Amino acid sequence: MGKRYEICLSGSGGQGLILAGIILAEAAGVYESKYVAQTQSYGPEARGGASKAEVVISDEEIDYPMATRLDLLLAMNQKSSDSFYFDLKPEGTLVVDSTFVTQTPTTKAVCIPFTEIARKELGREMVANIIALAALATLTKVVSLKSLEAAVLARVPKGTEELNRKALQLGSKAAKAILKERKPESIQGHGPDHEDTAYE
Amino acid sequence: MKPSLVSSKQQVIRSQNPESRSDTAQGARHKEYIGQRVSFGPEPYAFAKGELMARKGKKKPRLLQGNEAIVEGALAAGCSFFAGYPITPASEISEILAYRLPQVEGTFIQMEDEIASLGAVIGASLAGAKSMTATSGPGFSLMQENLGFACVAEVPCVIVNVMRGGPSTGLPTNPSQGDVMQARWGTHGDHPIIVLAPSTVRDSFDITVKAFNFSERYRTPVIVLSDEVVAHTRETVVLPDPDEIEVLDRIRPSMPPEWYIPYEDTSSGVPAMGIFGDGYRYHVTGLIHDIRGFPTARTDEIEPFMRRLFRKINQSFHDIQIVNHFMTEDAELIVIAYGSVARSARRAVLDARDKGVKAGLLHLVTLYPFPRRDVMATIRDARVVLVPEMNMGQISREVKRVNEGMSQVATLNRIDGCMITPQEIYDWLIKEA
Numbered sequence: 001m002g003k004r005y006e007i008c009l010s011g012s013g014g015q016g017l018i019l020a021g022i023i024l025a026e027a028a029g030v031y032e033s034k035y036v037a038q039t040q041s042y043g044p045e046a047r048g049g050a051s052k053a054e055v056v057i058s059d060e061e062i063d064y065p066m067a068t069r070l071d072l073l074l075a076m077n078q079k080s081s082d083s084f085y086f087d088l089k090p091e092g093t094l095v096v097d098s099t100f101v102t103q104t105p106t107t108k109a110v111c112i113p114f115t116e117i118a119r120k121e122l123g124r125e126m127v128a129n130i131i132a133l134a135a136l137a138t139l140t141k142v143v144s145l146k147s148l149e150a151a152v153l154a155r156v157p158k159g160t161e162e163l164n165r166k167a168l169q170l171g172s173k174a175a176k177a178i179l180k181e182r183k184p185e186s187i188q189g190h191g192p193d194h195e196d197t198a199y200e
Numbered sequence: 201m202k203p204s205l206v207s208s209k210q211q212v213i214r215s216q217n218p219e220s221r222s223d224t225a226q227g228a229r230h231k232e233y234i235g236q237r238v239s240f241g242p243e244p245y246a247f248a249k250g251e252l253m254a255r256k257g258k259k260k261p262r263l264l265q266g267n268e269a270i271v272e273g274a275l276a277a278g279c280s281f282f283a284g285y286p287i288t289p290a291s292e293i294s295e296i297l298a299y300r301l302p303q304v305e306g307t308f309i310q311m312e313d314e315i316a317s318l319g320a321v322i323g324a325s326l327a328g329a330k331s332m333t334a335t336s337g338p339g340f341s342l343m344q345e346n347l348g349f350a351c352v353a354e355v356p357c358v359i360v361n362v363m364r365g366g367p368s369t370g371l372p373t374n375p376s377q378g379d380v381m382q383a384r385w386g387t388h389g390d391h392p393i394i395v396l397a398p399s400t401v402r403d404s405f406d407i408t409v410k411a412f413n414f415s416e417r418y419r420t421p422v423i424v425l426s427d428e429v430v431a432h433t434r435e436t437v438v439l440p441d442p443d444e445i446e447v448l449d450r451i452r453p454s455m456p457p458e459w460y461i462p463y464e465d466t467s468s469g470v471p472a473m474g475i476f477g478d479g480y481r482y483h484v485t486g487l488i489h490d491i492r493g494f495p496t497a498r499t500d501e502i503e504p505f506m507r508r509l510f511r512k513i514n515q516s517f518h519d520i521q522i523v524n525h526f527m528t529e530d531a532e533l534i535v536i537a538y539g540s541v542a543r544s545a546r547r548a549v550l551d552a553r554d555k556g557v558k559a560g561l562l563h564l565v566t567l568y569p570f571p572r573r574d575v576m577a578t579i580r581d582a583r584v585v586l587v588p589e590m591n592m593g594q595i596s597r598e599v600k601r602v603n604e605g606m607s608q609v610a611t612l613n614r615i616d617g618c619m620i621t622p623q624e625i626y627d628w629l630i631k632e633a
Contacts (some may be wrong), residue, residue, distance in 0.1 A: 022434060026263045029436035036263070038434040039217045044372050046289070063547040065433045065540075 006067035007055045010084050011076025014047040018130035021053025023151045030058045031147035037065035091186055110187050112174045127167040136170025209496045238600035261436040266404040267292035269430045273408030274332055276445050280306035281329040283320035288372045289428040290362040292614050293334035315341035318346035327474035334360035338369055349486045356415035363427040365617045373427035374617030382593040384568050392513040394422045395568040399542040401435040413448040417471050418512055428621050429540035463491045469512030521571035524563040531560025533629055534582040536599055538564040541620050548625035557633040563593045579607045584632050588612035588620050
């Protein structure tokens with residue numbers, strides 16, 4: 001098996017996790033020409049209920065499209081942090097939205113209050129998913145911020161570009177603050193490397 | 201240029217939907233809405249005056265979902281009519297066609313239920329439009345009555361069934377392969393049918409085009425049996441240019457209308473199809489009919505009719521039955537899989553080969569007419585055959601039927617609403633090796 005990187009974005013329905021999964025897959029697949037497969041599982045509810053998007057990024061064609069052992073897990077609520085943590089590889093990275101996740105299963109977890117940042121800085125909780133994506137990209141370099149920005153702007157509704165750009169900057173800033181105070185090894189896991197100068 | 205049975209321009213039903221006209225206030229809002237979509241990217245194909253246009257510039261990969269690929273495949277094949285009722289996990293097909301079809305001056309109708317949906321599709325097809333509908337298990341059950349009608353009246357149409365957990369409303373958001381036998385035998389009476397199963401996003405596109413071609417060439421309903429995993433997985437794909445796609449149209453009568461005999465036998469078994477409104481008047485019925493389309497009870501008319509229905513499919517097995525071989529040549533252990541499970545099987549076979557196990561995959565694209573010859577030839581020299589399925593064993597029965605005791609046929613069934621993983625198939629291969 002070639003280099004296969006498995007990501008799970010989890011939380012509750014309405015937090016925009018499936019859209020985040022699509023954007024992440026598009027950033028890697030369309031803008032960085034990698035093989036990607038994005039799948040999702042969700043309940044029948046429109047809001048609430050468990051929601052999960054998985055993105056597999058690989059250097060070779062992907063047959064089994066779902067994640068089996070995660071390299072990167074984003075948990076946007078307590079329940080998903082508790083239940084999907086066990087799918088994480090020992091060397092995988094856990095990132096949680098500390099607005100909702102108060103008890104992390106490991107001290108190595110990266111805690112960033114995505115929803116709180118969105119609410120306080122931008123007045124729109126809606127973009128918490130975009131802030132989280134920028135943080136994931138900054139922490140693990142799974143995609144470059146440049147590709148991510150292109151993918152975000154191609155998917156979001158017209159008129160919200162500025163809001164989303166700001167969200168990306170906030171997410172990247174929050175992740176950089178984490179990287180400054182902790183060594184990258186302490187948060188485990190490292191995606192493919194990129195020369196990345198955006199938002200410096 | 202690929203061969204086409206009929207070169208005449210495809211008939212298009214003009215849109216009656218005021219929303220598709222931009223000169224109304226409602227139409228303007230509709231346009232605005234299209235511009236604001238977030239969940240779907242830009243359309244891969246441009247249309248002008250209802251005709252498919254070649255895209256400018258280099259082919260770019262796009263991130264598409266299986267359901268989106270079905271829509272693009274349908275449009276590329278010339279679909280101009282859709283009637284349906286949204287249902288998870290097939291809703292995206294309705295959702296996208298609702299704004300894509302008006303762009304090709306086609307028609308989208310949301311019907312009151314699935315019985316009416318297929319009824320409308322049959323009507324549109326008789327009027328000359330390439331027509332389709334999409335649904336999932338519960339809706340597919342309702343369509344069975346009209347599916348039989350389409351078989352006996354020989355109306356080309358495409359029915360997409362994105363399989364979810366059943367029976368009844370079952371598991372709306374989980375995958376399953378429980379509708380295989382229903383696709384084959386769901387409607388009553390003895391009848392041939394074509395059932396195709398995609399396993400990737402690109403497959404979904406190609407198979408939808410094929411489904412339209414088969415339905416037009418053989419004047420029969422064709423069922424595209426997708427599943428929740430294939431439907432909702434997004435992958436980057438590069439879709440072929442319109443001129444690379446083979447599109448077939450139904451054979452139209454060449455004689456004057458007064459000489460037209462609607463159900464006359466031909467060497468292919470497929471009668472030329474007159475279009476309602478073109479002057480070729482004939483009677484369409486669900487009753488067994490004579491060559492003029494009127495009900496008959498004469499044994500010397502019933503049997504030739506039924507035999508022709510079967511013959512038109514049976515003598516074209518070479519065209520209809522599609523399978524993909526993957527490392528089967530020297531394989532001692534053969535996995536026979538279809539749909540999303542074929543993806544897991546491919547990975548398992550590759551991993552087993554790495555361990556020195558002579559494994560191979562026979563990937564069935566056409567489920568019905570069951571590719572007996574291919575399956576027989578492949579499993580004859582195999583020691584054991586495994587049929588992994590997300591049901592209690594529907595295709596495995598067919599494999600056992602054609603096996604005739606030559607090999608040992610094992611099953612691997614999963615009915616918990618989850619996809620079969622490569623690990624499960626791999627473990628079996630290692631155990632059997």
